[in-house]
Amino acid sequence: MTTQGPGLHTHVLDTLGLEIAAGEHPPGQVLRTDELAQRFDVSRTVVREVIRVLESMHLVESRRRVGVTVRPTEAWNVYDPQVIRWRLAGADRPRQLRSLTVLRSAIEPVAAGLAARNATPEQCAALTECALGMVATSRGQQLEGYLEHDIAFHRIVLNASGNEMFARLGDVVAEVLAGRTHHQVMFEDPDPAAVTLHVRLAEAVREGDAAAAERLTKEIAVGALHELDVLAP
Amino acid sequence: MTTQGPGLHTHVLDTLGLEIAAGEHPPGQVLRTDELAQRFDVSRTVVREVIRVLESMHLVESRRRVGVTVRPTEAWNVYDPQVIRWRLAGADRPRQLRSLTVLRSAIEPVAAGLAARNATPEQCAALTECALGMVATSRGQQLEGYLEHDIAFHRIVLNASGNEMFARLGDVVAEVLAGRTHHQVMFEDPDPAAVTLHVRLAEAVREGDAAAAERLTKEIAVGALHELDVLAP
DNA sequence: GTGACGTAAACGTCGTACTTTTTGTTCCTG
């Protein structure tokens, strides 16, 4: 999935971001704005704006007289959904998917516990609806429909936690779920156990049982990690 | 703390980012590039590059014929250290500090557990050294020195976890610690209990006791949260 | 070998002109 719409800026940004994330430009390599302008057949104006954005993501660093230097991975803003998307499209998707899933396994249980305490009736209803949707699409190669409900489900939990930082992780989780569904790591049908866990999690949140919500989410997370172990070496 | 060095771009970006984060431009307000160029007495080029960066952080949205619209808080890239810094400087610092501390309380215990398993001897040594530094600066209004060791300590733990996403949270933690030290929320001397917990955590990591490391970090986190409750209404 | 100096390469900034999209208005028609 590339970002969106036309526009020279978007195109150049997406191409360069993808290339850097894929390691086609190793750290330390220098890019010259003039060359880039020539390569993409756009004005230096456009290239400079792209570089500035890449710089704000710490993917590159621009210095006078030297050029635009690609920065090492440790410097990247790996929480930027755009960067995540670029990396998930690239070579080390497995590693990346694992890191992100471990992150989820740390965050989501806590978020679910908070959600059990704070969720509004509307959120509970929406959660149950999503769980039902997951059940309905859990058999018969309806992966796309399942994914949609799965994403919505986790987004609601994170939002219902009432913590802004958790809520904003919804995009990251969405990228992870979409990434593992679209690329490799997925059986033909989702794990039935996972579906059940989601249903029970929705119940736990509705009943305000924080401990159960936390425990169930942990189980979902370890399941996802285990699935990664099996499907991605 | 403003970002760094000179440069028109940096100045305009920092000023605008600060203003938006502070709520001086409520969501929906439109800014015109020409006006901004005039206000800051810079060329439209510079303003456009700034806008592009702000846009990549989802702080604003630029549309033709309408202008640059400020986006609602829910859209912001709140994991961007730059955005965090801007927000911590602004009005709702308490709310922000609480969100971030809850985030830490979810992440750091898990990271510490992993660190206990994965830390290299060098990392263990550095950790102990930091803990000693915290002890040494824990009395007599040496808050700055204490802060420095505290930041280094948590950064090492996050790095030693071996998970990239955790490691990259070091900057966020650094911002939080610096924010609470510099602005309001700190006693004259650090909580002695917290210092002890850090020392014991360093030991637990060195001994590879993951469970203890996780538990101790949790205690540190609840302590920090409690401190927030006491000092920030 | 060392240090001062100069030069050129790359980014940084500017101004202007032109294009493109989008909105709002006007005006015509049914």
Place this chain on the structure above:
DNA sequence: CAGGAACAAAAAGTACGACGTTTACGTCAC
């Protein structure tokens, strides 16, 4: 009066060319 089609203007998007500024690097004298 309603509806819609053509039109005009506003603002961002793009391009180009010029000049300023910093700084790596080579040169030359000592």
